[in-house]
Amino acid sequence: MATPPKSTIERVRATLARRNRAERRFKNLGRAAVLLGLVFLVLMFVNIISTGYPAFWQTYVKLPVYFDPQVVDPQGNRDRETLGSADYGALVKASVRSLFPEVEGRRDRRDVAKLASRGTVFQLRRMVLADPSLVGVRTEIWVPVDDDYDMLHKGNVDRTLPEADRRLSDRKIGWFDRLIAEGRIESRFNATFFQAGDSREPELAGIWGAAMGSFFMLVVTLSLSFPLGVATAVYLEEFAPRNRVTSLIEVNINNLAAVPSIVFGLLGLAVFINLFGLPRSAPLVGGLVLTLMTLPTIIIAGRAALTSVPPSIREAALGIGASKLQMIVHHVLPLAMPGMLTGTIIGMARALGETAPLLMIGMVAFVVDIPQSVTDAATALPVQIFLWLDSPERAFVERASAAIMVLLAFLIAMNALAIVLRRRFERRW
Amino acid sequence: MAHQPGVAVMEAGALEFRAAEVEDTDERRESRETVGTPFADDPRMTCRDVNVYYGDNHAIKNVSLDIGREQVLAMIGPSGCGKSTFLRALNRMNDTIDGCRMTGEIRLDGQDIYAKDMDVVPLRALVGMVFQKPNPFPKSIFDNIAYGVRIHGLAESKSEIEGIVEHSLKRAGLWEEVNDRLDQPGTGLSGGQQQRLCIARTIAVSPEVILMDEPCSALDPIATAKVEDLINELGQDYTIAIVTHSMQQAARVSQRTAYFHLGDLLEVGPTDQIFTNPIHPLTEDYITGRFG
Numbered sequence: 001m002a003t004p005p006k007s008t009i010e011r012v013r014a015t016l017a018r019r020n021r022a023e024r025r026f027k028n029l030g031r032a033a034v035l036l037g038l039v040f041l042v043l044m045f046v047n048i049i050s051t052g053y054p055a056f057w058q059t060y061v062k063l064p065v066y067f068d069p070q071v072v073d074p075q076g077n078r079d080r081e082t083l084g085s086a087d088y089g090a091l092v093k094a095s096v097r098s099l100f101p102e103v104e105g106r107r108d109r110r111d112v113a114k115l116a117s118r119g120t121v122f123q124l125r126r127m128v129l130a131d132p133s134l135v136g137v138r139t140e141i142w143v144p145v146d147d148d149y150d151m152l153h154k155g156n157v158d159r160t161l162p163e164a165d166r167r168l169s170d171r172k173i174g175w176f177d178r179l180i181a182e183g184r185i186e187s188r189f190n191a192t193f194f195q196a197g198d199s200r201e202p203e204l205a206g207i208w209g210a211a212m213g214s215f216f217m218l219v220v221t222l223s224l225s226f227p228l229g230v231a232t233a234v235y236l237e238e239f240a241p242r243n244r245v246t247s248l249i250e251v252n253i254n255n256l257a258a259v260p261s262i263v264f265g266l267l268g269l270a271v272f273i274n275l276f277g278l279p280r281s282a283p284l285v286g287g288l289v290l291t292l293m294t295l296p297t298i299i300i301a302g303r304a305a306l307t308s309v310p311p312s313i314r315e316a317a318l319g320i321g322a323s324k325l326q327m328i329v330h331h332v333l334p335l336a337m338p339g340m341l342t343g344t345i346i347g348m349a350r351a352l353g354e355t356a357p358l359l360m361i362g363m364v365a366f367v368v369d370i371p372q373s374v375t376d377a378a379t380a381l382p383v384q385i386f387l388w389l390d391s392p393e394r395a396f397v398e399r400a401s402a403a404i405m406v407l408l409a410f411l412i413a414m415n416a417l418a419i420v421l422r423r424r425f426e427r428r429w
Numbered sequence: 430m431a432h433q434p435g436v437a438v439m440e441a442g443a444l445e446f447r448a449a450e451v452e453d454t455d456e457r458r459e460s461r462e463t464v465g466t467p468f469a470d471d472p473r474m475t476c477r478d479v480n481v482y483y484g485d486n487h488a489i490k491n492v493s494l495d496i497g498r499e500q501v502l503a504m505i506g507p508s509g510c511g512k513s514t515f516l517r518a519l520n521r522m523n524d525t526i527d528g529c530r531m532t533g534e535i536r537l538d539g540q541d542i543y544a545k546d547m548d549v550v551p552l553r554a555l556v557g558m559v560f561q562k563p564n565p566f567p568k569s570i571f572d573n574i575a576y577g578v579r580i581h582g583l584a585e586s587k588s589e590i591e592g593i594v595e596h597s598l599k600r601a602g603l604w605e606e607v608n609d610r611l612d613q614p615g616t617g618l619s620g621g622q623q624q625r626l627c628i629a630r631t632i633a634v635s636p637e638v639i640l641m642d643e644p645c646s647a648l649d650p651i652a653t654a655k656v657e658d659l660i661n662e663l664g665q666d667y668t669i670a671i672v673t674h675s676m677q678q679a680a681r682v683s684q685r686t687a688y689f690h691l692g693d694l695l696e697v698g699p700t701d702q703i704f705t706n707p708i709h710p711l712t713e714d715y716i717t718g719r720f721g
Contacts (some may be wrong), residue, residue, distance in 0.1 A: 242527060312564035318525060320577040321554035330576070331513060331566060 051399030058154040058190035058203060060142040061116060061179060063095045067128060069136045078132045088124040090117055092166030095306070099184070100175060112175060117144040119204040142186065147202040147395035148367030149176050156394055167394075193402065197368045198384065202395030205388070207265070207403050209370045211233065212365070213283050214352060214410075220287020220374055225294045226344050230333075238328055245248050257296035266358030280362040281377040289357045294347035298325045301343020303338035325423075337424040345418035347425060349411050355382040381407045444552050457710055461490070464708045465698035467687075469497035471589065473638060473668040474519060479533035481523065488514045492533075492694040495636070501664040502684030503700065506673045507715065510689040512672045516640050519670060520556035521549050537638065554581050557631035558619060563623035563644040565630070567613035570607050573615040573626055574598065577634040593633055601629035602659055621652020628659060632667070641671040643676060657682050676716055680704055688712045 197209030
């Protein structure tokens with residue numbers, strides 16, 4: 001006996017539950033993926049911020065300083081050269097020891113003098129050179145403490161560990177605790193971090209040098225890659241004949257976008273430094289290398305933006321008698337600009353975060369001076385992070401995380417700028 | 430195998446057709462010769478043996494046709510018959526299409542527009558074009574119309590541009606509707622207004638010929654009626670070639686009609702004659718709605 005044939009609606013109903021289930025499953029999978037991504041993002045931010053945030057604060061100690069004329073200016077003629085070459089280290093040692101008069105023995109006396117940052121020497125020298133009348137004066141000044149004590153104050157030294165496993169001995173911790181008890185220790189905003197270049201002493205190291213290096217590099221990159229990229233995109237998309245040569249160029253540009261960035265560094269080393277003789281470690285060369293790296297991105301984004309301009313606008317312009325260039329400049333480019341700008345800023349953001357190509361052209365250098373032009377030796381933010389993470393001091397790890405926060409802030413700002421520009425230039429048709 | 434058409438009444442146009450006097454034979458049906466009156470006494474544009482190819486596709490086959498001075502020529506025919514291609518050949522818009530070739534000769538006031546020394550920029554100022562889909566620039570209404578005037582340097586001063594904009598909008602019958610918001614984007618207008626804006630933009634550069642490629646196919650009937658009135662009025666002063674899918678529209682706006690069929694120009698004649706007494710059997714099939 002044959003079952004009666006099912007109606008269409010019955011057949012549809014039979015599969016309906018399965019179809020709905022599949023849809024729900026797919027939706028939940030998507031949600032889970034988004035959630036997982038968010039969790040990792042939050043974890044990353046929490047980790048970076050919790051590690052890096054303390055770097056914005058620096059422990060200072062109040063030192064009683066006596067600018068001893070015997071040390072600073074034995075002749076008493078206030079000669080700048082004498083003032084500049086005086087032994088300020090002796091002043092610092094004397095100052096710290098005056099806080100701990102009971103400390104005996106060569107080693108202990110040496111150790112206690114290391115409580116203040118090594119930069120104190122230069123700080124005192126700067127003070128005297130700026131105001132020679134300080135000689136002979138007794139005053140109290142705030143100076144950064146050495147990074148080990150800074151870590152102790154920030155709670156990064158585990159006092160319960162056996163003494164041999166700590167960077168600071170019980171005795172040193174005792175000195176520091178006594179300074180706290182005397183009210184000579186204070187945590188202050190770490191302005192040095194935003195004003196100084198790199199340093200071997202974490203408490204003196206800052207990101208300003210690296211930030212300026214990155215800035216000069218991006219200026220070079222932007223001023224070369226944007227006009228070149230837009231011009232290339234316009235030529236390839238609007239003017240170039242469609243033949244073997246242009247399709248070969250097209251394939252190569254697409255491939256270049258996928259070339260590992262270190263290869264561009266090799267190219268930069270071979271061409272810009274060895275062949276053209278441009279200076280090593282210079283933001284100029286870094287910018288040129290990053291230009292090569294971002295050009296394909298900008299060209300591809302630019303061409304996509306040009307293609308997405310509706311043909312009706314082109315026809316309208318041509319139909320009224322605009323020349324091809326007028327059509328492109330007056331109508332096509334303004335409409336393509338948001339897409340081009342987005343591509344450019346994404347390319348620039350990538351360039352800002354790039355380390356590998358800079359390795360090859362000598363920008364992984366210990367640069368203390370703040371670069372003043374595109375030809376000065378410089379390093380870049382991501383390279384600075386890399387260098388600091390490589391250092392053994394705990395305080396440098398902290399500063400590396402803080403530098404990452406600064407870098408991320410720049411990247412977020414650039415992406416926000418991309419969105420704002422896109423909104424502003426976007427026109428409906 | 431005589432074909433006996435009776436009296437056919439078109440649905441909307443309500444035009445009556447007389448039975449074709451000529452005999453419908455296989456031989457005549459196969460013929461791709463242009464019949465009727467393709468040539469005019471005082472033509473503005475003359476086309477001789479025009480062939481257009483898209484790659485290997487022979488889109489326009491040996492078309493010879495005159496476009497008369499200050500009259501409206503309608504081009505009708507089934508989809509893919511090449512009427513739009515032919516229209517775009519008249520101001521060299523086909524130049525922008527890759528792989529498009531053209532042979533033959535098209536003259537505007539006796540001047541060969543495909544001559545080597547002919548620049549497309551002045552040509553397109555002389556032969557304006559209105560497209561199927563309204564395509565105002567994403568700029569203000571004023572700038573839409575002033576654009577052509579500015580790039581061709583047709584006005585000396587700002588007030589002169591303003592005068593041209595006002596005049597063009599008035600001719601396009603749009604002035605009353607938009608004169609209080611000339612600085613608003615042209616893309617904010619309704620479809621019909623946009624198309625009239627595009628017509629105003631075209632006449633602002635005072636062309637001699639206006640080409641229209643199905644200007645009403647994206648418009649509702651009321652907007653269509655307004656654009657048709659406008660075409661009728663412009664036909665007094667301008668030479669207009671219009672491609673249309675709507676035979677009623679051809680009947681309403683044109684003085685002459687050309688029927689294209691798969692790349693061939695089959696028949697040209699006065700509009701009332703084409704619709705009442707077509708010579709070619711395929712023309713008759715098309716206008717009586719047997720295909721197309």
